[in-house]
Amino acid sequence: MAPRELSELTVLSRRKSHLLGQITRIKNCLENVDSPLNQAGLKNKLASLYEIKGKIDALRTESYNVLSDEEFPNFESSLDKMEEDADNLESSSGVIHDQSVANSPLEPCTPTTVCLYNEVGERSVLLSMAKVEVHSPAWVCVSMIAILDSGSQQNVCSFQAANVLGLKKQYFCATIAGVSGSCFSVRKRVSTEISNGGSFKRKLNFLLVPEITGCVPTQPFDLTKMNLPQNITYADAEFNIPKRIDILLGGEIFYELLKSKQIKLQDNSIILQDSVFGYIVTGFIQNDQSNYYFCNFIQDQVDKDLTKFWDLEPIGIKEESNCEPDDQAIQHFKSSVRFKSGRYEVGFPGKEINKS
Secondary structure: OOOOOHHHHHHHHHHHHHHHHHHHHHHHOOOOOOOOHHHHHHHHHHHHHHHHHHHHHHHHHHHHOOOOOOOOOOOHHHHHHHHHHHHHHHHHHHHOOOOOOOOOOOOOOOEEEEEEEEEEOEEEEEOOOEEEEOOOOOOOOEEEEEEEEEOOOOEEEHHHHHHOOOOOOOOEEEEEEEEOOOEEEEEEEEEEEEOOOOOOOOEEEEEEEOOOOEEEEEOOOOHHHHHOOOOOOOOOOOOOOOOOOOOEEEOOOOHHHHHEEEEEEOOEEEEEEOOOEEEEEEEEEEOOOOOOOOEEEEEOOHHHHHHHHHHHHHHHOOOOHHHHOHHHHHHHHHHHEEEOOOOOOOOHHHHHHHHO
């Protein structure tokens, strides 16, 4: 009797459950306070998360092609939740994943860029910050903290901000490349409108990332020493208080936000730049000595590691597999099960015997 053929939804759901189990195991390892991971172990787990997210994307693409219009929305929603869980685990680890640690055999992605810089040493550079009105799909305006960065080719939004707004996430493939070749894959973007609460409005696309940067500024400072004018409107009146960054507005719109007027203070070390959101406080201030430096830099580049992967594989050179046993079992299953003439043919696994 021929085995009963499983439905496409059942097969995809089993693969989804397997990936969910991997995410859960990694989560348990990261949260195990009794046996904390060292730096190498943490990077290995993050590399595994990176591969899992690639498999989620592949599963999403496959499900789009085979599931019905009734089946796909719920299935995709569950994949979105898994991907968010994986992104949150990456973000909470506090480690930037380096794509060179483990290359995932994914379709090459389009590189993209963002850039921002802040230094805490003998003096601290003030990043351009503003409170921006961001629209939800229901046209409810939410005030969010933005960094304005002319060095960024793309606008960026955090997952948390997108979830607060309830924005619809669109599938998108890009690579954010940073300092010393560190890379981060972006698989989602959103579209929404920003405004200054008045006449200025602009609809923009944003790449989605778990976190844009740490709190800015890195430490609070006293405004009374700056002798700021009191009769003007500031883009962010609390720019001296550390806070989470929700969005980054890049070079696409940066100069459109600026106006011509500037106010220079303290021998030009502080410049108040007028903008559609109000005056932005830029320049630098003196502060306590510290050895902490904060720098994010993202630039256009070809994904060299992924290119090498595709170049070497055709001639039979592959890196040693670091798959978990479950992954190896699935790979064996895929390579040994065939559907022929209405029946399944299965090759039984056997242990190789060294006859020498």
